Amino acid sequence: MIVILLKRTLGWMLFLFLAETCIIACKCPEPNEFNYAYERLTVLSLDNSGSTAELSGSDSVRKQAYGIRVNIERILVAVQHDWHLGNLAYATTWNCLAREYNPANAIKMIKIITLNDFDASHPAGAELSDYFKKVDAGKFYDIETIYKQESQVFKSNFLEPLEADVLLTKAPEHSGLYTFVVETDLSDGTILKDTTSVQLY
Secondary structure (H helix, E strand, O other), X not given: OHHHHHHHHHHHHHHHHHHHHHHHHHOOOOOOEXXXXXXXXXXXXXXXXXXXXXXXXXXXXXXXXXXXXXXXEEEEEEEEOOOOOOOHHHHHOOOOOOEEEEEOOOEEEXXXXXXXXXXXXXXXXXXXXXXXXXXXXXXXXXXXXXXXXXXXXXXXXXXXXXXXXXXXXXXXXXXXXXXXXXXXXXXXXXXXXXXXXXXXX
Protein backbone atom coordinates (compact mmCIF):
# COMPACT_ATOMS: atom_id res chain seq x y z
CA MET A 1 0.00 0.00 0.00
CA ILE A 2 2.86 2.37 0.85
CA VAL A 3 4.55 1.57 -2.47
CA ILE A 4 1.36 2.37 -4.41
CA LEU A 5 0.90 5.60 -2.48
CA LEU A 6 4.53 6.54 -3.14
CA LYS A 7 4.14 5.83 -6.87
CA ARG A 8 1.00 7.98 -7.03
CA THR A 9 2.73 10.83 -5.21
CA LEU A 10 5.75 10.66 -7.51
CA GLY A 11 3.42 10.46 -10.52
CA TRP A 12 1.57 13.59 -9.43
CA MET A 13 4.82 15.44 -8.79
CA LEU A 14 6.10 14.51 -12.25
CA PHE A 15 2.79 15.56 -13.82
CA LEU A 16 2.85 18.95 -12.04
CA PHE A 17 6.47 19.54 -13.06
CA LEU A 18 5.75 18.75 -16.71
CA ALA A 19 2.60 20.88 -16.68
CA GLU A 20 4.48 23.84 -15.22
CA THR A 21 7.25 23.42 -17.79
CA CYS A 22 4.71 23.33 -20.61
CA ILE A 23 2.97 26.47 -19.35
CA ILE A 24 6.25 28.36 -19.09
CA ALA A 25 7.48 27.18 -22.49
CA CYS A 26 4.23 27.83 -24.29
CA LYS A 27 3.35 31.15 -22.70
CA CYS A 28 6.13 33.70 -22.67
CA PRO A 29 6.62 35.80 -19.55
CA GLU A 30 6.30 39.57 -19.71
CA PRO A 31 9.50 41.19 -21.02
CA ASN A 32 11.96 42.82 -18.69
CA GLU A 33 12.25 46.59 -19.06
CA PHE A 34 15.67 48.07 -19.69
CA ASN A 35 16.68 51.73 -19.82
CA TYR A 36 19.52 52.81 -22.04
CA ALA A 37 21.34 56.04 -22.89
CA TYR A 38 22.77 57.27 -26.16
CA GLU A 39 26.51 57.56 -25.64
CA ARG A 40 28.47 58.23 -28.84
CA LEU A 41 27.75 59.24 -32.43
CA THR A 42 29.97 58.21 -35.33
CA VAL A 43 29.48 58.91 -39.03
CA LEU A 44 31.14 57.36 -42.09
CA SER A 45 30.95 58.20 -45.79
CA LEU A 46 28.92 55.95 -48.10
CA ASP A 47 29.24 55.26 -51.82
CA ASN A 48 25.87 54.60 -53.46
CA SER A 49 27.18 54.12 -57.01
CA GLY A 50 26.52 50.37 -56.89
CA SER A 51 23.33 48.40 -56.34
CA THR A 52 23.37 49.24 -52.62
CA ALA A 53 25.05 51.89 -50.50
CA GLU A 54 28.38 50.70 -49.08
CA LEU A 55 31.08 52.22 -46.90
CA SER A 56 33.39 54.22 -49.13
CA GLY A 57 36.78 52.61 -49.61
CA SER A 58 38.38 55.88 -50.72
CA ASP A 59 38.40 59.58 -49.87
CA SER A 60 36.39 60.49 -52.98
CA VAL A 61 32.83 59.69 -54.09
CA ARG A 62 30.74 60.77 -57.05
CA LYS A 63 28.62 63.70 -55.89
CA GLN A 64 25.46 62.03 -57.23
CA ALA A 65 26.16 58.90 -55.15
CA TYR A 66 27.17 60.20 -51.72
CA GLY A 67 25.71 59.15 -48.40
CA ILE A 68 26.44 58.99 -44.68
CA ARG A 69 26.12 56.07 -42.28
CA VAL A 70 24.93 57.32 -38.89
CA ASN A 71 25.70 55.11 -35.88
CA ILE A 72 24.67 56.04 -32.34
CA GLU A 73 25.89 53.73 -29.59
CA ARG A 74 23.58 52.83 -26.72
CA ILE A 75 24.63 51.80 -23.21
CA LEU A 76 22.55 50.11 -20.53
CA VAL A 77 21.85 52.39 -17.57
CA ALA A 78 19.12 50.64 -15.55
CA VAL A 79 17.32 47.33 -15.41
CA GLN A 80 13.89 46.52 -14.02
CA HIS A 81 13.53 42.79 -13.36
CA ASP A 82 10.20 41.02 -13.64
CA TRP A 83 10.05 38.03 -11.32
CA HIS A 84 8.22 34.88 -12.38
CA LEU A 85 7.37 31.56 -10.80
CA GLY A 86 8.70 28.48 -12.49
CA ASN A 87 11.83 27.55 -14.31
CA LEU A 88 12.66 30.37 -16.77
CA ALA A 89 15.46 28.27 -18.25
CA TYR A 90 12.80 26.44 -20.27
CA ALA A 91 11.33 29.73 -21.47
CA THR A 92 14.67 30.85 -22.90
CA THR A 93 14.70 27.89 -25.25
CA TRP A 94 11.53 29.32 -26.82
CA ASN A 95 13.11 32.77 -27.27
CA CYS A 96 10.59 34.20 -24.81
CA LEU A 97 12.83 36.60 -23.01
CA ALA A 98 12.61 39.51 -25.44
CA ARG A 99 13.36 42.66 -23.49
CA GLU A 100 11.81 46.09 -23.86
CA TYR A 101 14.32 48.91 -24.20
CA ASN A 102 13.44 52.53 -23.41
CA PRO A 103 15.66 55.61 -23.86
CA ALA A 104 16.71 57.56 -20.78
CA ASN A 105 17.70 60.45 -23.06
CA ALA A 106 15.55 60.24 -26.21
CA ILE A 107 16.62 61.74 -29.53
CA LYS A 108 14.79 64.99 -30.25
CA MET A 109 16.47 65.89 -33.52
CA ILE A 110 19.14 64.81 -35.99
CA LYS A 111 20.50 67.42 -38.38
CA ILE A 112 23.22 67.56 -41.01
CA ILE A 113 25.23 70.76 -41.50
CA THR A 114 27.65 71.62 -44.29
CA LEU A 115 30.92 73.34 -43.42
CA ASN A 116 31.42 74.38 -47.05
CA ASP A 117 29.38 76.42 -49.49
CA PHE A 118 27.05 73.81 -50.97
CA ASP A 119 24.83 75.77 -53.33
CA ALA A 120 23.39 79.27 -53.70
CA SER A 121 20.90 78.78 -50.86
CA HIS A 122 23.15 76.72 -48.55
CA PRO A 123 26.40 78.52 -47.66
CA ALA A 124 28.90 77.13 -45.16
CA GLY A 125 27.19 76.55 -41.81
CA ALA A 126 23.76 75.89 -43.31
CA GLU A 127 21.63 72.88 -42.41
CA LEU A 128 21.32 70.33 -45.24
CA SER A 129 18.98 67.83 -43.58
CA ASP A 130 16.32 68.28 -46.28
CA TYR A 131 18.85 67.17 -48.91
CA PHE A 132 19.42 63.82 -47.19
CA LYS A 133 16.97 60.91 -47.07
CA LYS A 134 17.10 57.75 -45.00
CA VAL A 135 17.20 54.68 -47.22
CA ASP A 136 15.75 51.39 -46.05
CA ALA A 137 15.11 48.39 -48.32
CA GLY A 138 15.35 50.61 -51.39
CA LYS A 139 12.79 53.15 -50.13
CA PHE A 140 13.45 56.74 -49.06
CA TYR A 141 12.20 58.38 -45.88
CA ASP A 142 12.68 61.72 -44.12
CA ILE A 143 15.50 61.86 -41.58
CA GLU A 144 12.92 62.19 -38.79
CA THR A 145 12.01 58.52 -39.27
CA ILE A 146 15.43 57.55 -37.87
CA TYR A 147 14.35 58.56 -34.38
CA LYS A 148 10.62 57.81 -34.49
CA GLN A 149 9.27 56.12 -31.36
CA GLU A 150 9.48 52.58 -32.78
CA SER A 151 13.21 53.10 -33.34
CA GLN A 152 13.81 54.22 -29.76
CA VAL A 153 11.37 52.03 -27.80
CA PHE A 154 11.75 48.46 -29.00
CA LYS A 155 11.80 44.81 -27.99
CA SER A 156 14.86 42.70 -28.64
CA ASN A 157 17.04 40.00 -27.13
CA PHE A 158 19.99 42.41 -26.99
CA LEU A 159 20.78 46.11 -27.03
CA GLU A 160 22.08 47.25 -30.41
CA PRO A 161 23.16 50.66 -31.72
CA LEU A 162 20.83 52.90 -33.68
CA GLU A 163 22.15 52.83 -37.24
CA ALA A 164 20.83 54.37 -40.44
CA ASP A 165 22.06 55.17 -43.93
CA VAL A 166 21.15 58.60 -45.30
CA LEU A 167 21.78 59.47 -48.95
CA LEU A 168 22.37 62.89 -50.48
CA THR A 169 19.49 63.49 -52.90
CA LYS A 170 20.79 66.74 -54.38
CA ALA A 171 24.39 67.05 -55.50
CA PRO A 172 26.46 70.18 -54.72
CA GLU A 173 26.92 72.75 -57.46
CA HIS A 174 30.68 72.23 -57.64
CA SER A 175 33.10 69.38 -57.15
CA GLY A 176 35.55 69.63 -54.28
CA LEU A 177 36.24 68.76 -50.65
CA TYR A 178 33.13 68.83 -48.45
CA THR A 179 32.79 68.40 -44.72
CA PHE A 180 29.49 67.46 -43.08
CA VAL A 181 28.62 67.60 -39.40
CA VAL A 182 25.91 65.27 -38.09
CA GLU A 183 24.44 66.55 -34.84
CA THR A 184 22.03 64.78 -32.50
CA ASP A 185 20.09 66.68 -29.82
CA LEU A 186 18.97 64.57 -26.86
CA SER A 187 16.14 65.18 -24.43
CA ASP A 188 18.52 65.72 -21.49
CA GLY A 189 20.27 68.58 -23.29
CA THR A 190 23.23 66.51 -24.47
CA ILE A 191 24.45 67.10 -28.02
CA LEU A 192 26.30 64.31 -29.83
CA LYS A 193 28.11 65.10 -33.06
CA ASP A 194 30.66 63.79 -35.49
CA THR A 195 32.21 65.04 -38.72
CA THR A 196 33.07 63.40 -42.02
CA SER A 197 34.97 64.85 -44.98
CA VAL A 198 34.90 63.63 -48.56
CA GLN A 199 36.06 64.70 -52.01
CA LEU A 200 32.96 64.92 -54.21
CA TYR A 201 33.55 64.87 -57.97
